[in-house]
Amino acid sequence: MRFLLIEDNADLARSVQTRLSLDGHGVDWAASLSQAEDHLATAGYDLILLDIMLPDGDGRDFLSAHRRARRDTPVIVMTARSAVTDRVALLDTGADDYVTKPFDFSELEARVRAVLRRRAGSAQTLQSFADLTFDPLGAKISVGSQSRELRSRELRLLEVLLSAPERIFSKGQLCDRLFSATEAVTDNAIEVYVGRLRRKLEGSRARIETVRGVGYRLTQT
Amino acid sequence: MSHGAQIGGSIRRRLVLQLLVVAAILSGLLYFTVRSVADQAVEATQDSILGSAAIAIAEELRGGDEALVIDIPYAAFSMLGAVGEDRVFYRILADDRTETGYADLPLPQRPLSGLSAIYYSASYDDADLRLAAVERSVLVAGANVRVVVVVGQTRTAKQAIVGRMANRAAALGLGFFAIAAALAVLTARSVLAPLANLAEAVGRRGPQDLRPVTRPVPLELVPFVAALNGFIGRLGVALSRTETFIAEAAHHIRTPLATVRAQAEIALRQAGDDRIRATLRSVIRAVDDSARSAGQLLDHATVVYRSDQRADEDIDLGALVEAVLRSFAPTAELKDIALTADRPEQPVKVWGDRLLIESALRNLVDNAIKYSPPDTEVTVELREAKLRAILRVLDRGRGLAGMDASGLTGRFKRGANVEDVIGSGLGLTIVREVARAQRGTFKISQRKGGGTCAELSIPLR
Numbered sequence: 050m051r052f053l054l055i056e057d058n059a060d061l062a063r064s065v066q067t068r069l070s071l072d073g074h075g076v077d078w079a080a081s082l083s084q085a086e087d088h089l090a091t092a093g094y095d096l097i098l099l100d101i102m103l104p105d106g107d108g109r110d111f112l113s114a115h116r117r118a119r120r121d122t123p124v125i126v127m128t129a130r131s132a133v134t135d136r137v138a139l140l141d142t143g144a145d146d147y148v149t150k151p152f153d154f155s156e157l158e159a160r161v162r163a164v165l166r167r168r169a170g171s172a173q174t175l176q177s178f179a180d181l182t183f184d185p186l187g188a189k190i191s192v193g194s195q196s197r198e199l200r201s202r203e204l205r206l207l208e209v210l211l212s213a214p215e216r217i218f219s220k221g222q223l224c225d226r227l228f229s230a231t232e233a234v235t236d237n238a239i240e241v242y243v244g245r246l247r248r249k250l251e252g253s254r255a256r257i258e259t260v261r262g263v264g265y266r267l268t269q270t
Numbered sequence: 271m272s273h274g275a276q277i278g279g280s281i282r283r284r285l286v287l288q289l290l291v292v293a294a295i296l297s298g299l300l301y302f303t304v305r306s307v308a309d310q311a312v313e314a315t316q317d318s319i320l321g322s323a324a325i326a327i328a329e330e331l332r333g334g335d336e337a338l339v340i341d342i343p344y345a346a347f348s349m350l351g352a353v354g355e356d357r358v359f360y361r362i363l364a365d366d367r368t369e370t371g372y373a374d375l376p377l378p379q380r381p382l383s384g385l386s387a388i389y390y391s392a393s394y395d396d397a398d399l400r401l402a403a404v405e406r407s408v409l410v411a412g413a414n415v416r417v418v419v420v421v422g423q424t425r426t427a428k429q430a431i432v433g434r435m436a437n438r439a440a441a442l443g444l445g446f447f448a449i450a451a452a453l454a455v456l457t458a459r460s461v462l463a464p465l466a467n468l469a470e471a472v473g474r475r476g477p478q479d480l481r482p483v484t485r486p487v488p489l490e491l492v493p494f495v496a497a498l499n500g501f502i503g504r505l506g507v508a509l510s511r512t513e514t515f516i517a518e519a520a521h522h523i524r525t526p527l528a529t530v531r532a533q534a535e536i537a538l539r540q541a542g543d544d545r546i547r548a549t550l551r552s553v554i555r556a557v558d559d560s561a562r563s564a565g566q567l568l569d570h571a572t573v574v575y576r577s578d579q580r581a582d583e584d585i586d587l588g589a590l591v592e593a594v595l596r597s598f599a600p601t602a603e604l605k606d607i608a609l610t611a612d613r614p615e616q617p618v619k620v621w622g623d624r625l626l627i628e629s630a631l632r633n634l635v636d637n638a639i640k641y642s643p644p645d646t647e648v649t650v651e652l653r654e655a656k657l658r659a660i661l662r663v664l665d666r667g668r669g670l671a672g673m674d675a676s677g678l679t680g681r682f683k684r685g686a687n688v689e690d691v692i693g694s695g696l697g698l699t700i701v702r703e704v705a706r707a708q709r710g711t712f713k714i715s716q717r718k719g720g721g722t723c724a725e726l727s728i729p730l731r
Contacts, residue, residue, distance in 0.1 A: 058525045064532030071539050102521045129524040130517055137625065146597070151528035151561050154535055159600035201603040202644070221547070225539055229604065230554040233690050 050161070051093070052076045055085045055108070056100040056127065065098070068154055072226075073212050081105045089120070096161055097124045099144075109142045116143040123164045127152065155229050159201070162186065178211055179254040179269035192253040202227050203246045206239075210257065210267035219264040281465075285458040293450030297443035304439035305432070312428045312435075313400070319349050320402035321387035324421040327360070328385060331417055333409040338364050338417065350423055359399065359422040364408075364415050375420055378403045382418065397424045464488050468495070480506040516568070524561060531557045559692050566696040569629060570681075573700050576626055577707035584731065585624050586617040587659050591650050594631050598639065605644045609635075613652035618659050619731040622708045627728070630704035630712075633697040634663040634724045640691055641667035641722070658710075658727045666721040670714065678714060701726065 052069060056062045057080050066076040077092065079085035082105050088094075097115075101108040112124060126139055126147040139147050145164045148157050165174075166186045176183045182191045185208055188199045199207065209218060209226045220236035227242060228234050243265055247257050254269045323346040332339040340362060350358045361371035376392040382405040392399050401422040407414045464487055471485060482499040531554055538550040591611050602609035620627075631650075638648040642665045651662040670678070671687035678685060679702040682695035698714070701724070705712035710728035717723040 058529065061525055061529040061532065064529050064536065068532050068536050068539075071536065102517070127528070129521040137628075146600075149561070149565065150524040151531035151557050153558070154532070155604055156601060159604050163600045163603075200606045200645075202606050221542070222539075230535055230538060230551055231558055231692060 050074045050095045052096050052098055053079060053085065053088055053092075053094040053122075054098045055079045055082070055103065055111070056098070057081065057103050058100075072154075072158065082108075082111050085111070089122075094122050095165065097122055099124050099126050101126065101128050101130070109139070112142050112144060121168070123168050125157070125160060125164060153229050153231070155226075176211060178214060178267070181250070181253045181255045183207060183211060190249065190253075195252065197249050199249060200245075202242050203249060206242050206246050207267075210265070214267045214269075217260050217264050217266045223265065282458045282462055285461065286454050289454030289457065290451055293447050293454065296450070297447040300446060301436075301439045301443040304442065305436045308435035308439070309432050312431050316400055316423065316425070316428055317387075317389045317402065320389065320400060320421050320423060321404075323347065323350055324387055324402045324404045324419045325385055327362070327421065328404045328406045328417065328419045331362075331406065331408050331419075333411075333415070335411055338369060338408060338410050338415060340370055346421070350421070356424040356427050357397070359394065361418075361420040363418040363420075364410075366416075366418075369417075371420075375422055376401070377418070377420065392422075394422065399423065400425055400428070464491060472498070480509070520564075523564070527557050527561055555692060559694075562692060563694040563696075566694040566700070570696050570700050570703070573626055573629055573703045573707070576623055577703060579623075581623050581625075582621055583624060585620050585622055585627060587620055587627070587652055587661065587728075588613050588617050590624070590628060590631065591652055591661070594628060594635060595650060598632075598635050601636075602639050602648065605639065605642070607639055607642055607644065608647045609639070609650075610647065611650050611652070613650075614654065618652055618654055620659050620708075620728045621731045622728060626704045626707055630701045630726055631661065631663075633700050634661075634726070637693075637697055637724070638663050638665035638667065638722070640693070641665065641688065643667070654730060657730050659730050661726045661728070663724045664717060664721065666717075666719075669716050669720060669722055674714075679712070 052074055054062055054065055054076050056065065056078070059080070062078045062080070066078055069076050077088050077094070079088050082103055085097075099108045099112065103111075108126065112126070115122075115124065123145040124143070126144040127150055128135065128139060128147050129150050136147065145168070146160045148160060162185070174184070174186050176185065180192055184190070185204060188201070188204050190197050190199060190207070205227055206223065209223060220239045223239045223243075224234060224236050227239065243257055243259075250256060256268060256270060258266050258268050260266060326343050326346040326349075330341050330343050332341070342360075347358060350356075359372050359375050361373065361375040362369045363377075372394075374394075376394060376399075378388045378390045378401070380388055380390070382388055382403055385404050385406060387402040387404050389400065389402050392401060399422040401420055403418060403420045405416060405418045408417050409415075468483070468485070468487060468491065472483065480502055482502055483495050487495050534550050534553045534557070538547060538554070541547050541550060591613055595609055595611055599609055635648065635650065642648060646666040649662075649664045651660075651664060653660045653662070668687055671685055673685050677683060679698040681699050683699075684693055684695040698712075702712050704710075705726055705728075708728050710726060712727075713725045715723050715725075
């Protein structure tokens with residue numbers, strides 16, 4: 050996915066850029082509202098991540114203008130203000146959702162997914178592997194005419210494996226993607242989800258292979 | 271309406287009292303004026319009759335060769351009889367010697383002046399008399415004799431008339447006073463009405479309403495309203511400065527925290543060593559913990575602040591539940607927790623502060639998700655029962671480990687079984703404060719079959 054990050058703090062912007070690129074997303078960074086306008090004029094984005102306090106204006110004004118101009122790129126606000134009063138005001142201004150700094154990237158991703166699902170449906174984002182069609186926004190896989198729903202962790206696991214088929218992912222790597230950094234889990238917790246995803250994949254040529262002592266990889270027979 | 275105000279007298283009472291004093295003085299003056307005018311008028315009438323009678327008698331005196339001829343005309347006394355049942359006295363003197371009548375009838379102190387009568391009052395025979403005296407020279411036996419005629423009459427009838435008129439005057443005075451008193455009360459009310467209206471308009475305002483007072487007020491209230499507007503203005507500036515400060519402080523603290531957290535997550539992604547990974551996780555936990563505590567402290571302050579204000583409105587709890595669940599859906603989804611609402615089709619209306627109730631519900635749902643294991647259900651149940659709306663947040667989490675609501679809703683109090691989960695210990699305190707502010711109740715209990723049931727009940731609209 051392609052994000053536009055509007056954030057004046059360079060350290061945070063670089064971290065967010067790096068962190069999101071680890072999940073395979075592309076992030077353009079605008080340090081001010083005017084830069085953001087330049088970016089928006091030349092490229093299309095799936096989603097805008099917007100800070101409120103910017104050197105050349107208030108993010109909320111940008112948001113209102115963005116809505117008035119009927120541009121429909123979804124916006125998630127990264128706010129430093131957590132008070133109940135501020136949340137309501139933000140959603141009233143036209144933000145699709147918000148995260149409060151400091152935010153959990155897996156939660157950000159979940160919110161992005163929810164926003165995109167609400168906004169666009171899922172048609173454009175289909176991925177396929179072997180005889181499998183994967184619809185990440187609709188949380189479905191289909192083999193031939195048969196379609197199965199995926200739960201959130203199964204979906205994220207498949208997404209990770211599908212980002213690099215045949216590559217071996219360690220249990221630790223997979224845990225990082227499936228669990229929030231603050232959840233106390235052992236690496237073995239991943240086995241449950243691998244087991245579930247395997248059952249969902251039954252009947253297709255795609256399968257998850259255990260590489261003993263190392264991890265898992267997605268492969269096809 | 272006297273919240274915190276020291277009462278130092280009442281303008282209304284002072285105004286009414288002063289108007290009443292003025293009315294009483296005017297009523298008294300009216301009474302005495304009417305009475306004395308009546309008194310004078312009746313006395314003047316009696317005087318003129320007495321005078322006429324005395325002159326009539328004097329004019330009938332005739333001189334003679336030997337003695338004075340006295341022929342009292344009947345008409346003189348019939349005039350006097352017309353006045354009432356009063357007794358009549360007379361005395362005729364010739365050269366200071368009583369010729370006829372009551373010899374001891376008092377004479378005037380002042381010198382007489384011919385046929386224009388002198389009037390005076392005197393006491394005679396245990397009665398108050400009004401008398402008229404005239405003098406005249408009569409030629410008797412070739413000599414000028416000075417004859418004095420005195421006619422007197424008791425004053426019973428006059429006093430009766432004056433008494434009746436005094437009664438009327440008193441009634442008039444009292445009536446005047448009663449009308450004036452009623453008018454005084456009405457006047458005080460109408461004079462003070464703009465003040466009451468102004469107080470009501472200012473009192474009705476919501477906590478966020480810091481606009482200046484622009485309604486038209488009487489000239490005399492202009493300085494007061496100007497001072498009030500000045501104060502509101504300064505308050506607004508101070509509040510917005512505080513808000514800007516909080517916003518900037520939050521921005522400058524939370525932005526670097528976000529950086530730290532992001533960097534730690536990146537490092538966690540790249541680290542292979544278990545010890546380093548554990549360290550990074552604890553860094554992230556610490557960041558989350560501090561951010562969360564700061565946020566909840568602010569929320570708690572907001573809830574306490576708003577509890578004292580009146581920002582109540584009509585709220586549909588059903589819609590509120592849906593909105594809160596929508597915003598928590600991604601968080602629940604991360605743990606594969608099914609977050610569902612169980613509520614009636616029709617709206618459930620309460621009268622309250624939307625932000626407070628939303629804040630309470632958010633805390634309960636957040637707790638439920640936080641303390642629930644993956645692949646479980648969290649249900650928000652909304653019911654109407656006995657004029658109350660009941661909001662229940664039900665989970666299959668770890669339960670309360672034997673603690674009860676009173677132990678968990680205290681500030682910074684946390685359960686005995688939640689070491690591993692981040693929390694500030696303020697969430698349930700906020701819920702309890704909200705329940706109190708909305709005249710509701712909050713209970714938390716162990717759920718049958720495991721988990722927790724948190725119940726917030728609020729009076730229906």
